[in-house]
Amino acid sequence: MIAVHGISKRFGDFQALNDVSLEIPEGSLTALLGPSGSGKSTLLRIIAGLETPDSGRVVIAGEDTTAISPQERNIGFVFQHYAAFKHMTVRDNVAFGMAIRKRPKAEITSRVDELLGIVGLSGYQDRYPAQLSGGQRQRMALARALAVEPRVLLLDEPFGALDANVRAELRAWLRRLHDEVHVTTLLVTHDQEEAMEITDRIAVMNAGQIEQNGPPRELYDKPANRFVMSFLGPVATLGGVMVRPHDLRISSDPSDGAFEAQITRVVHLGFEVRVEAELAGGESVWVQVTRADAEMLEAEPGDIVWVSTHVDAGMMLDAGAEGDAPVA
Amino acid sequence: MSTPSISFARLGRRKPSTKAYVAGRPGPLAVGVVMLWLSVIVLLPLSAVVVKSLDGGVGEFWDAVSNPQAVAALKFTLIVSLIVTAVNAVIGTLIAWVLVRDDFPGKRLVNALIDLPFALPTIVAGITLLALYGHGSPVGIDIAFTQAAVAFALLFVTLPFVVRSVQPVLIELDTDMEEAAASLGANGRTIFRRIVLPNLSPAILGGCALAFARAVGEFGSIVLISGNIPFHTQVASVYVYKQLESDSPISAAAVSVVLLLLSLAVLLGIRLLGRFTSR
Amino acid sequence: MMTTRRSTKYGLRFIALAYLAILLFVPVGLILYRTLEPGLNHVWQEITTPAAVHAFWLTIEVTLIAVPLNTVLGILAALVLTRSNFRGKALMDTVIDLPFAISPIVVGLSLIFVYGQTGWFGSDLADAGIQVIFSVPGIVLATIFVTLPFVVREVVPVLIEVGDEQEQAAATLGASRWQTFRRITLPSIRWGVAYGVVLSTARAIGEFGAVSVVSGKISGQTETMTLLVEKRYGNFNVSGAYAASALLAVIALITLLGMTVLNPRKDPS
Numbered sequence: 001m002i003a004v005h006g007i008s009k010r011f012g013d014f015q016a017l018n019d020v021s022l023e024i025p026e027g028s029l030t031a032l033l034g035p036s037g038s039g040k041s042t043l044l045r046i047i048a049g050l051e052t053p054d055s056g057r058v059v060i061a062g063e064d065t066t067a068i069s070p071q072e073r074n075i076g077f078v079f080q081h082y083a084a085f086k087h088m089t090v091r092d093n094v095a096f097g098m099a100i101r102k103r104p105k106a107e108i109t110s111r112v113d114e115l116l117g118i119v120g121l122s123g124y125q126d127r128y129p130a131q132l133s134g135g136q137r138q139r140m141a142l143a144r145a146l147a148v149e150p151r152v153l154l155l156d157e158p159f160g161a162l163d164a165n166v167r168a169e170l171r172a173w174l175r176r177l178h179d180e181v182h183v184t185t186l187l188v189t190h191d192q193e194e195a196m197e198i199t200d201r202i203a204v205m206n207a208g209q210i211e212q213n214g215p216p217r218e219l220y221d222k223p224a225n226r227f228v229m230s231f232l233g234p235v236a237t238l239g240g241v242m243v244r245p246h247d248l249r250i251s252s253d254p255s256d257g258a259f260e261a262q263i264t265r266v267v268h269l270g271f272e273v274r275v276e277a278e279l280a281g282g283e284s285v286w287v288q289v290t291r292a293d294a295e296m297l298e299a300e301p302g303d304i305v306w307v308s309t310h311v312d313a314g315m316m317l318d319a320g321a322e323g324d325a326p327v328a
Numbered sequence: 329m330s331t332p333s334i335s336f337a338r339l340g341r342r343k344p345s346t347k348a349y350v351a352g353r354p355g356p357l358a359v360g361v362v363m364l365w366l367s368v369i370v371l372l373p374l375s376a377v378v379v380k381s382l383d384g385g386v387g388e389f390w391d392a393v394s395n396p397q398a399v400a401a402l403k404f405t406l407i408v409s410l411i412v413t414a415v416n417a418v419i420g421t422l423i424a425w426v427l428v429r430d431d432f433p434g435k436r437l438v439n440a441l442i443d444l445p446f447a448l449p450t451i452v453a454g455i456t457l458l459a460l461y462g463h464g465s466p467v468g469i470d471i472a473f474t475q476a477a478v479a480f481a482l483l484f485v486t487l488p489f490v491v492r493s494v495q496p497v498l499i500e501l502d503t504d505m506e507e508a509a510a511s512l513g514a515n516g517r518t519i520f521r522r523i524v525l526p527n528l529s530p531a532i533l534g535g536c537a538l539a540f541a542r543a544v545g546e547f548g549s550i551v552l553i554s555g556n557i558p559f560h561t562q563v564a565s566v567y568v569y570k571q572l573e574s575d576s577p578i579s580a581a582a583v584s585v586v587l588l589l590l591s592l593a594v595l596l597g598i599r600l601l602g603r604f605t606s607r
Numbered sequence: 608m609m610t611t612r613r614s615t616k617y618g619l620r621f622i623a624l625a626y627l628a629i630l631l632f633v634p635v636g637l638i639l640y641r642t643l644e645p646g647l648n649h650v651w652q653e654i655t656t657p658a659a660v661h662a663f664w665l666t667i668e669v670t671l672i673a674v675p676l677n678t679v680l681g682i683l684a685a686l687v688l689t690r691s692n693f694r695g696k697a698l699m700d701t702v703i704d705l706p707f708a709i710s711p712i713v714v715g716l717s718l719i720f721v722y723g724q725t726g727w728f729g730s731d732l733a734d735a736g737i738q739v740i741f742s743v744p745g746i747v748l749a750t751i752f753v754t755l756p757f758v759v760r761e762v763v764p765v766l767i768e769v770g771d772e773q774e775q776a777a778a779t780l781g782a783s784r785w786q787t788f789r790r791i792t793l794p795s796i797r798w799g800v801a802y803g804v805v806l807s808t809a810r811a812i813g814e815f816g817a818v819s820v821v822s823g824k825i826s827g828q829t830e831t832m833t834l835l836v837e838k839r840y841g842n843f844n845v846s847g848a849y850a851a852s853a854l855l856a857v858i859a860l861i862t863l864l865g866m867t868v869l870n871p872r873k874d875p876s
Contacts, residue, residue, distance in 0.1 A: 048779060049778075049779075050775055050778070050779070069778070070775075070778045070779050071778055071779075071781050071782065071783060072781075073779075074781075075779055076779065077775075077776065077779035079772055079775070079776060081772060083772040083773050083775065083776035084773075085773055085776075085777075085790075085791060086773070086795070087794040087795065096777070096780050096782075096790075097780035097781055100780065100781050100782045100786055101781060141776075144776075144780065145779070145780075148780060148781060354683065354686045354687050354690060354691055355691075356693075358683055358686065358687050358691070359687050359691055359693055361680075361683060362680065362683055362684045362687050362699065363695075363699065365680050365684075366684075366699065366702050366703065366755075369748070369751055369752055369755060370702055370705055370706065370752060370755065371702060372721055373714070373717030373718050373720065373721050373752070374705070374709075374713075374717050376717055376720035376721045376726065376727055377713065377716060377717045377720055379720075380720045419622075419623075419626055422619060422622060422623055423623045423626070423627065425619060425623075426619050426620050426623040426624075427623075430616060430619070430620050432620060438624070438627065440863055440864075440866075440867045441627075441631060441632070441863070442627075442631075443863055443866055444631060444635065444859065444860075444863060445631070446806075446809075447809045447813070447859040447860075447862040447863050447866070448635075448813065448855070448856060448859040449812065449813030449814070449815055449832075449833045449836075449855050449859070450813065450815050450816070450833075451815045451833045451836050451837050451852075452638075452813075452833075452836060452852040452855050452856055452859075455638070455836065455840060455848060455849070455852050456634040456635060456637070456638045456852070456856075457634055459634070459637055459638060459641060459849075460633060460634045460637050461634075466637065480630075483630060484630055484631070484634075487630065487631065516612060516615060538707070541707065541708040542707075542708075544710065545708070545709060545710025545711065545712070545713070546710070547710060547711055547712050547815070547816035547819070548711070548815035548816050548819075548833070551837075552837075552840065564710075565710045565711075565712040565713075565816065566712075568710075568712050568713065568716065569712050569819070569820065572716060572719075572820065577716075577719075577720070577725075580716055581716065581720065584710075584712075584713045584716055584717075587709075587710055587713055588709065588713060591705070591708035591709050591710075592705075592708075594708055595701055595704050595705070595708050596701075598704075599697075599700075599701065
């Protein structure tokens, strides 16, 4: 279990974290999700002890570790760019934590082999990091971090430096690993798809604060504010209300509360169809419909249609609301 | 070969990362030890020179520095160093160009030999040049005891500076730019002048600064071939040496201070250049 | 790659090689030739005279003191420059560069003003019976001064390039600062250190100007190899001077070999 209380951190003029408090349940795989500059990496590094907070406390497994060095916190840390020990073999990399603790050689060897087996790098013991692909290096880094049986596992954008398909593969693999190993894991990422797909809980961060914290489904369906809503999924605005494009309906017949719009584009994206339309006031909106629905509608650019939302899930948007949130 | 201070510009750009728990991060004790080391070895003696030069007051300092022979030595040193630096700027760049862009049998050997003046003791360089271009020269050239000889010796010892400064930049240079210029109709000369040269100038200037600093202070390679004729081929470093030998320490110290100021100016110039180019 | 006209290419090549021949190849070749002309036997005799042998060992001794000291402190200074934050970093950086830019004569002079008889510590040293100037310690101090920057300057770019993430990783894995330094930092800089050591050694062996001033050139006592060369030449023992020079030139060529071998390795990218 990890808990932070009232953490603040400033770098020069920049307030990276502002009175942040958070609890991460034991054994969970939690994401710290947010855009660049939101403070998520800083928070992770403070939990690791690689940075010290200006104020606040860090509690790991019930122990106040705020003043303890990273060496003594018994954590595992995985870096975005692997931080592999270039001059050591894979075996020596993974064995490092145990070698430092002067474990007997036999114990080290068997544990290294076991871990390499778990991460799918059996047989790579004598290779050097330079001979491994990015994905392999990151798996080695994970094995290395797990070798010392840490209380918590901290991952700093671990898949950020990898190709898209490797990323997808490794992300799913991480989830399976977590299901097997059950270490409390905290994952920093800016990729909402990643967070949504593999985590038990997500803490969304923005500008040094936590916007919302909860299971992925809850964040998606009941976002606490505009930022969370637009960060976690696509949004469209209809009559001052923010909705998900898949919660909008298009009809050729007017109905109560529907808005008149003219179709500007119809984009076929495989299974789903994206209908872009311009409302009376000049704003544009896009609606996600299934192929079947699109065919039934026979929508063409230039057609006049009626757009409505069938669900009262949506966000109140007042004019002059604060800062634009990125549309996913 | 190392280029001083050019790397410092990169130091300044690093993100400030905090906290000394992380290993490999030296604490204040290490900083103190290094400072102590530098103070004892470098700063202490140099400050002694400055203090000594003022031992007889500003008046004596001024007399020592404005002494006609001192002035002649300093003037000659400055002029010949500037000429040598200018020559190096051109020929050093040319040699770097040939070593990077051209290929011929023995190129690797030639490349390795460029560092020879850097590795060879200066006195050996002096003897070597004297043997070849002095009295009894096998090629019949005798320039010993002339100002040309001093220039020649300086060209020898400063050879590696511009070449080694320009080479890595030339290697890293993105040839895409040159190809783009060629596709737009520029010929070789224009491409060199407008594309390559501007990108090389910081390196050339850096190498020149180092060469200049070296030339101004050079002693060992000059002391034999120049004949040390006062008012003619005597350089500042030899003048200082002679002053010391003839038991005029204050005079020696005063002229040394001038040389020191020159060195500092060059170093600060390199630092500013580094900061400017790292943007 | 920009295609140069063939005539330009050959022209440039010719100029470069001609310049290097006149300035570099021919002189060095001549010395080696002139040295070997009287025969290897003669050369051997010249470099095994008592004065020569002493000069050789003195040069080695001084080098073996100055270079390791500057290596250890150079590594420390490089770490301090790249990994610490303190005011005066720019000043430290400039001071480290000073030996590159200062005339060796001024170096020698500065040491006399501190440790010489009439220097700042002159009387204290005399009372303690320690002689620095005109004795070996002075030569050592001068050599330390002039070889100071080399290891630092080679290690700093390597440290910058490698970054400190590996050290952070080591910390999270439980390594203490010393363990991290020994197992992670040091191996990552070893080629840079090696290159710096080669450069410092060459400089230490070849130092002339500073040593000229502080040593007193006492044959058989404070005469280094370079001073021996100068003395022999001054005494018109030309072949003796050439022999000693040739030995130094051979050492220089070995240095060059070391530099050529280590140069590609020291670049961590």
